[in-house]
Amino acid sequence: MTRSTDSALKRPATSESIAHALSLAIHEHKIAPGTKLVEDELADIYGVSRTVIRAALQNLSHVKLVVIRRNKGASVASPSTTEAHEVFEARELLEPRTARSAAMRATRSDIKRLERHMSDEHAALEASDPGRALYLSGLFHTEIARIANQTTIAGFIETLVARSSLIIALYWRRESALCEKHAHHALVQALADKNADAAEDLMRSHLVDLHSALYLRERNDRTLSLKDALTQ
Amino acid sequence: MTRSTDSALKRPATSESIAHALSLAIHEHKIAPGTKLVEDELADIYGVSRTVIRAALQNLSHVKLVVIRRNKGASVASPSTTEAHEVFEARELLEPRTARSAAMRATRSDIKRLERHMSDEHAALEASDPGRALYLSGLFHTEIARIANQTTIAGFIETLVARSSLIIALYWRRESALCEKHAHHALVQALADKNADAAEDLMRSHLVDLHSALYLRERNDRTLSLKDALTQ
């Protein structure tokens, strides 16, 4: 038996599966923004060599979930308020239009899937696992992008949702995420009704709500980069 | 002296510099879509180990310039007509808005830079180096995204422009790219005048022009994926 923590992985972890696992942990706020990700530790945890870990970290850096600096290694990204604004502005540009397309294309099974997502999310909240609820609520958005059948844009949205998770970890100021439930429910209704206009509007206002539920005063920006400079 | 072709690189190539060099070659149509990229060959050419090459290829795969399939290696991407449509639809969604922002923010030095780009492009055409002209005309678009000061969206546009280069290699049907010159010139004028509406409209119609200058009949898609399946 090696020193490896042997975390019950049947299959010999690939860089993709590791990237996925890390991504999930970050989404669910189990790893905080700014956390240093040391290659040796991860290699030990997943029972693979650093080669594979490096590939996984590189993957994550491409979706901006981790930042890699030469000779300094990888850390979980810690977006500035500027980046936070940009991410939500990009979402406000892409997602309403995508919701419109989704409304025109959504099948009954698509709707069913979205409803399942919502109930999973609700269950996670009941089980007081807000991290998982947040992750699922992100999946809801990427799922809609998938329904819209625009792979390219869906890919962009996926990375924006991922980054949003970090942003929420850093700047969220409301306690309850229940507002979400309402918005998502209304959206699914609009999709089911094939009401493209409503879907677009609902998505837009949902995103504006999220954006404005963040605490993004400029001074935070300085604090953050200071923390960056000191911690990492 | 090693067997390496030793292509006059002063600095010990990093994965980034190699990715950049390959990206340039692809942009300029010096490497055709579908071309197999063998790690050993590249390692030899750039005088580094496969480790570095693999990192570079992974970088390129994230911007969809190359496709990596497990145990099959990397090839230059060869977008289907469906992907081609998606890429241009995404551009039509992102870039007009971006041009609007750019118009509101462009400084005199920004305009100067764009004009320099245009004259470089013209020079490349004069020197009958259409590949380079195409590359520069892509840079023009990413430059505008940069001016708009939306790093996130600019990043998306950059990858879309890169992929467009592949799409043009595969599906371009007009001979002269002179239409471009006109459109770009008008755009710069709008930016210089801080005419946001005009910039947005000009960008939109420019992209629609490009899109419609492609030969994207469905049957091509089949041909392509067939070729894909056989060649690679």
Next chain:
DNA sequence: GGACACAAAATTGTATACAATTCGACTTGG
């Protein structure tokens, strides 16, 4: 006690060795 210098430890970067897989040519039996 604090600033500096320098050595030791930790960590990342790169090359290389070897294992696993795919691809192609050849053989062989029908």
Next chain:
DNA sequence: CCAAGTCGAATTGTATACAATTTTGTGTCC
């Protein structure tokens, strides 16, 4: 002659060894 199978070369996947760099700790001098 063709189909299927098989061996070998080519290529990719992964682990490991070592070099380069950063970080940390320690001692010295003022």
